[in-house]
Amino acid sequence: MNVLTVNTGSTSVKLAAFEVAGGSRAAPQPRQLAAQHLTGPALDGPVAALGGFLGLLGVPPAVAVHRVVHGGTRFTAPALIDDEVRAAIAGLCELAPLHNPVALRWIDAAREVCGGGVAQVAAFDTAFFATLPPLAAQYALPPDLGIEAGVRRYGFHGLAHEAMWHRWCELEPRLPGGGKLITLQLGGGCSMAALEGGRPQDTSMGFSPLEGLVMATRSGDVDAAIVPYLERRLGLDGGRVVAMLNQHSGLAGVSGRPDDPQALLDEGSERGRFAVELYCYRARKYLGAYLAVLGGCDGIAFGGGVGEHVPQVRARILSGLEWAGIELDDTANRAATGSEARISAAGSRVGVRVIPVYEEPLMVREALTVAKLP
DSSP, rough: OOOEEEEOOEEEEEEEEOGGGOOOSSSSOOOOEEEEEGGGGGGOOOHHHHHHHHHHHOOOOSSEEEEESSSSTTTOOOOOHHHHHHHHHHHHHGGSSHHHHHHHHHHHHHHHHHOTTEEEEEEETTTTGGGGOOHHHHOOTTTTTTGGGSSOOOOOOOHHHHHHHHHHHHHHHTTTGEEEEEEEESSSSSEEEEEEEEEEEEEEEEEOTTTSSSSSSOOOOOTTTHHHHHHHHHHHOOHHHHHHHHSSSSHHHHSOSSSSSHHHHHHHHHHHHHHHHHHHHHHHHHHHHHHHHHHHOEEEEEHHHHHHHHHHHHHHTTTOOOGGGGOOOOHHHHHOOSSSOBOOOOHHHHHHEEOOOOOHHHHHHHHHHHOOOO
């Protein structure tokens, strides 16, 4: 049985097809058959892109599973997509304006290309964090403005953090449930999670994917009073200000140049260097907070495009943390670019690894838990 995965981001889409032997729902071992990474103009025609990709396979999928960033309070597990579920995902677009609308376009395209006989499943990034402890999930707001209104820390990149945790457990079987692990997903969007025995205890993204770390074009943490201040100062409405925080801030906003840390380091301008230092400082600050939340940690895992490919960023984030038992092997760190590797020094009390994020097999497993298969 073939399963199609549609992993949508804000600026790219990854398509893949997997074979699951016998259609088994119990711990399937998916085998990848094909994959495409689409960017730029290819994103403008999802029907054509999906039709071309599926044409390469010859055999239509039995299930299509879509990564959806925001599931709100309703979707705490994968869900079969029908018209009601699609409408609910659309209703959450204001909370993830860079992501949910893109996912909906590809869901609609897949339903058109695959037809009604192919089950469509949504796998939600927020679901992994649905059980956050109340102290981590709730903001200091009155109930009618906070938890009763659905205003809480949802957390994002859940599929990425869960995938890193699964691989960490395979690499460190001596630690029950992976022990105390801090995962960093550093890509265009950036987030960090504190896990204990695989259960999230805290995470940096909050009500929307804007909160937390400095990102490629997102500001991360800012004082909420900045929004009305900039409304008055610039003569903009709140939506425009939030759009600026999402699309024209972060590394790109501070540097005035590319939003890629490696490019900024190579360029060597003062603004670029400062932007990268700010990016790393914010991550180091969160890392220290999560060491406090967990009472120390057994491991740290870096994933995502930046986390996997930019050794200088990893070194800067972990700089000065020897007091916490975190020591890098500089040679191993410099050599780890895009490949799985242990980069902590031999005497480090905390293991540090680069773990390439591979969300698609996890998406397949999630789809098979809810799809109605023969």
